[in-house]
Amino acid sequence: MNTTQGNGSPLKKELILVMGGALALAIFYFLPANRIWMNGQPGHYWTEFKQQRNRLAPETRKSERYGTAYTRSREITDFFDRKGIKQQVLVLVPGERYFKARHFIYETPEPSVFYYYTGLKTVRPADAGAADANWYVHLQNGRLAIDSVVDKKALADSIQSFKKTDASL
Amino acid sequence: MSTILVLLLLTLVQFAIGFGIITLFRIQLKKGLMIPLAVLLGVAVFSFVPFLLQLCHISLTRVSIFSSLAVACILLNIRAWRGIKGMAYFKSMPYLARPRWKLRLYEIPFLLLMVLIIAASAWRCFYYPPLPRDVTSGSEAIAEYAVREHTMINSLFSVNLESTNNPFKPPYIISLQLVYKLAGFPFGQIWLSVLFMAFILFLYRALCHTLHPLLSGLLLLFFLAIPEMYAYTFLILFDYSNAVFFFLSLYILFAFFTDRRPGHLALAGLLMGIATYIRPETLVLAAMVVPLMAWRLRQQKAGIKTQVRTAVLFLWPAVLLYVISIPVYINYYLPVKYHVPDLVNTHLLNLAPFFKRWWEMNAQLLFCRYGLERYGYFIYLFLLLLLAEIVVKRRFTAAGRNWLYAALVVYLGLPFLGWLLPLMDLDNTTKRGLFKLFPLLLLYLANNRLLTAFSEKINNWESKS
Numbered sequence: 001m002n003t004t005q006g007n008g009s010p011l012k013k014e015l016i017l018v019m020g021g022a023l024a025l026a027i028f029y030f031l032p033a034n035r036i037w038m039n040g041q042p043g044h045y046w047t048e049f050k051q052q053r054n055r056l057a058p059e060t061r062k063s064e065r066y067g068t069a070y071t072r073s074r075e076i077t078d079f080f081d082r083k084g085i086k087q088q089v090l091v092l093v094p095g096e097r098y099f100k101a102r103h104f105i106y107e108t109p110e111p112s113v114f115y116y117y118t119g120l121k122t123v124r125p126a127d128a129g130a131a132d133a134n135w136y137v138h139l140q141n142g143r144l145a146i147d148s149v150v151d152k153k154a155l156a157d158s159i160q161s162f163k164k165t166d167a168s169l
Numbered sequence: 170m171s172t173i174l175v176l177l178l179l180t181l182v183q184f185a186i187g188f189g190i191i192t193l194f195r196i197q198l199k200k201g202l203m204i205p206l207a208v209l210l211g212v213a214v215f216s217f218v219p220f221l222l223q224l225c226h227i228s229l230t231r232v233s234i235f236s237s238l239a240v241a242c243i244l245l246n247i248r249a250w251r252g253i254k255g256m257a258y259f260k261s262m263p264y265l266a267r268p269r270w271k272l273r274l275y276e277i278p279f280l281l282l283m284v285l286i287i288a289a290s291a292w293r294c295f296y297y298p299p300l301p302r303d304v305t306s307g308s309e310a311i312a313e314y315a316v317r318e319h320t321m322i323n324s325l326f327s328v329n330l331e332s333t334n335n336p337f338k339p340p341y342i343i344s345l346q347l348v349y350k351l352a353g354f355p356f357g358q359i360w361l362s363v364l365f366m367a368f369i370l371f372l373y374r375a376l377c378h379t380l381h382p383l384l385s386g387l388l389l390l391f392f393l394a395i396p397e398m399y400a401y402t403f404l405i406l407f408d409y410s411n412a413v414f415f416f417l418s419l420y421i422l423f424a425f426f427t428d429r430r431p432g433h434l435a436l437a438g439l440l441m442g443i444a445t446y447i448r449p450e451t452l453v454l455a456a457m458v459v460p461l462m463a464w465r466l467r468q469q470k471a472g473i474k475t476q477v478r479t480a481v482l483f484l485w486p487a488v489l490l491y492v493i494s495i496p497v498y499i500n501y502y503l504p505v506k507y508h509v510p511d512l513v514n515t516h517l518l519n520l521a522p523f524f525k526r527w528w529e530m531n532a533q534l535l536f537c538r539y540g541l542e543r544y545g546y547f548i549y550l551f552l553l554l555l556l557a558e559i560v561v562k563r564r565f566t567a568a569g570r571n572w573l574y575a576a577l578v579v580y581l582g583l584p585f586l587g588w589l590l591p592l593m594d595l596d597n598t599t600k601r602g603l604f605k606l607f608p609l610l611l612l613y614l615a616n617n618r619l620l621t622a623f624s625e626k627i628n629n630w631e632s633k634s
Contacts, residue, residue: 014275021386034394041289
């Protein structure tokens with residue numbers, strides 16, 4: 001740092017420039033959109049950092065980032081993990097609106113994201129392979145229920161029913 | 170602590186690789202630019218080596234990837250390690266002849282604030298897993314399974330992919346995620362912070378070459394405070410990296426306009442190739458740069474043959490990387506069919522969608538109520554200073570004209586791409602495609618006559634005893 005010149009004048013000039021810089025920074029900060037951004041993005045992130053630095057387990061970080069999309073998908077996958085059949089199943093999972101219509105919060109991930117989260121293969125009601133599903137997820141008494149497909153006709157009815165709830169699928 | 174050490178080691182290797190490339194191309198840049206440029210080039214090589222191994226059907230293991238990176242580092246540095254000839258070259262490098270960076274007291278508040286802003290982004294990048302749906306349904310998911318299955322062509326392709334085309338994007342993110350995951354970062358992603366820091370350092374030093382550090386710091390702060398762009402410094406996606414390499418290519422190309430060093434042209438072409446590897450449609454923007462190149466060469470009395478040869482030398486890496494990463498990789502490697510030509514507009518005579526997209530880009534993205542929330546004051550600062558230069562100075566510097574032309578390429582090129590490739594929507598692709606515009610505007614501002622004159626006044630006042 002160049003602050004030790006023999007002549008006092010350069011240091012004085014440097015201090016004037018420091019004050020000029022501080023003034024420029026103040027103007028920058030007091031422009032409304034900048035202030036909102038500073039407080040809302042980097043500022044807020046530093047506030048979050050204070051808690052986050054003590055919660056470093058990868059699973060916690062995933063749950064925090066992905067929310068119910070991750071935790072509920074994990075819940076479904078754990079069911080198959082416990083049975084030891086995760087690699088053999090194709091699970092029909094209805095879309096988000098199906099759950100929303102029943103006041104159940106679950107932002108259903110699409111099959112590729114579901115697979116990334118959990119390693120479980122899923123299919124959506126409108127997908128071409130929906131009829132190949134051998135398990136399906138639905139809601140029963142306000143809770144996630146997972147059943148095996150015993151009858152292809154019943155599965156086709158379920159697919160139609162899911163599609164009606166969520167036309168976007 | 171070990172995490173930080175691993176990160177430092179990876180960055181050091183990136184620097185070494187980049188340094189090798191700089192030496193290989195005999196690049197002569199101004200002081201302070203070499204370190205960030207070397208790191209950025211290293212990131213680019215990291216993003217290509219696993220893909221290259223995949224193309225050669227080599228298993229993507231920790232051993233194969235890190236040994237390949239080590240080999241790349243050694244091979245690229247052979248020239249640097251060659252005795253006397255190399256030393257003579259190093260002595261001619263201004264940044265090695267006088268490597269001192271004199272930090273002034275008045276730079277500190279700006280730099281501190283920037284460090285806080287960058288560190289907040291870096292922490293978030295490290296802490297959270299990748300979020301954008303474009304990567305969790307594509308590159309990140311492929312990288313995650315590539316770690317377990319040692320190939321990019323893995324079980325993700327056995328999943329129902331009707332809802333997404335993301336697995337068919339070039340393996341830039343896959344490769345980087347793979348390297349960092351194998352190095353011990355469970356969510357990868359921290360390479361984006363390395364890229365971000367190196368880019369900001371490069372910009373700061375580039376600004377300082379024409380502007381007083383106070384003005385450089387202030388402009389860079391406005392650039393950092395582009396909310397949409399800042400958000401993508403911790404959300405991995407293609408656009409931020411694409412903007413970085415597109416900018417670097419033009420920076421080196423403009424250096425070539427001045428000194429006509431073949432190495433600068435070659436590196437500019439390589440960097441444009443990397444930008445195209447990240448986002449293939451960049452090839453169109455690269456082609457739009459050619460008229461500027463021809464015009465500049467004409468000014469230097471170059472013949473038509475030279476102009477054509479220069480354009481070909483500039484474009485061929487981008488064409489080659491496009492061919493390898495899109496038609497070759499998708500058609501001959503991926504197990505699921507994806508027909509790229511189907512994405513191209515079939516009604517090319519109807520130009521209405523181009524004008525519509527251009528209008529929407531202005532009215533719905535840049536100059537609207539939410540424009541400030543997305544892009545901050547930066548675009549207004551640019552317009553104000555552009556107008557002031559036109560009114561007061563009535564002409565631009567040669568460098569200023571180059572950057573304005575480049576900005577125009579992006580400003581018109583994005584709606585053009587929206588017209589050519591209808592899948593490129595306004596709210597995602599164009600919105601993030603605008604990231605490419607801002608560094609170009611920043612460098613125009615670095616060559617704005619009013620700002621350079623003001624900087625000169627401060628410098629003169631400062632240096633008078």
